[in-house]
Amino acid sequence: MNTSWIDKFKGLSRLPDDIRTALVAGSQIVTVPAGTQVFAPGQTADNLLLLLDGTVRVQQKSDTGREVFLYRVHAGESCVLTTACMLAFEDYSADGIAETDVTAVAIPRKTFDDLAAKSPIFREFIFTAYSRRITDLFTLIDDIVFQRMDVRLASRLLELANADNVVRATHAFLGTELGTAREVISRTLSEFQRRGWIEQSRGEVRLTGREGLERMVKSAGAEV
Template sequence: MAGWADQVSFLADIDAEARQALQVLKPMHVPQRTTLFRPGDAAQSFVILLSGRIGVYLTGRNGRELLLYSVTPGETCVQTTLGVLGGAPYSGEAVAESDLVAVMVPPAVFERLMASSPAFRAFVFKAFADRLGDLMFVLEQVAFVKVEQRLAHALLERADEEGRVALTHQELAAVIGTAREVVSRRLEALSSKGVVENERGQIRLVDRGELSRMARVGEG
């Protein structure tokens, strides 16, 4: 009978021995908005995400949050990898942005697989490199891209099929790296132009074409 490790495409290249070692670990269900770790916590396991989305945030001394990166199936968390490999404590906070299904790999199993399975090791380091790329993208966006462009891109990326974005103004501010008041003003301006509609606890996209144009401004 096929187990979870046989059903996820991003582990297709790992060897049979590594697959067997992972297969005995039971997937866990984690509810939306659960805090997975906080600054100062020690890494307890290496997370393999099977479904859902995790957001990893950094909080500044002024209390403002910034989304460092998101983790989706097939991706890994930089801070967790560093914590399990080198014992570094978490400096950010991870929150389940949706209901999750994940496998928690104990440090002993993770270290054994890293030492014995080149394919598993390649998966970990490739995913790690991808997350570093995301961090560089965040730095570039915050440093060089206008708030309006970042907001348009975030709205398009987070909208469901019906064009609704189930995020508060504070949560959107964390995603694009600015203050809640700035997001509120920009959304009010977009609403007055008929581009979005501000609804209770969410934003509805009215003119995706205009948001796409705004998201592309300055590219190339």
């Protein structure tokens, strides 16, 4: 039995051998293609997912059809919201989408509960994951309420850029990512371009002057 994936998760690496064995035996590795809805309100989720590879985007759907990005689950993190999903709250309306092809460890409810009973380290791992999400949401709220749009966009561009300093995203995508309107993104990007920080082409932003963006973010005392 291969337990090697366990060490991808910081909080789990200290698990004793018997728990590691139980965890691996009681779970399975799954892959889901990009675009799959990993969880959704009303849909019973009977697995806790630990991401080995890829990213999951968690977003809030409003009544009016618009969407706000909440957070992104990366490899090495767990998608605790699926456990909240298990509990099925009435008015809750967030869903999770695989942004890329995703490989994950699926821990069924029974295994999850057994381990939570037996292992203090596993418990701490779960509580830490919950707390991390909560504090992430705190900083997101702080950001939305207090931070200027141009700073938030600059910060997000730096985050999303690949090794070639290119962000592959439409203005509309960046809009939902920051919970704003496409027009606002268009205007702000034009301004960035005027300052020589970026070049634009359809569906793509090329960062030609990271320093400018970084300066803007830093001088605003930026959160992520």
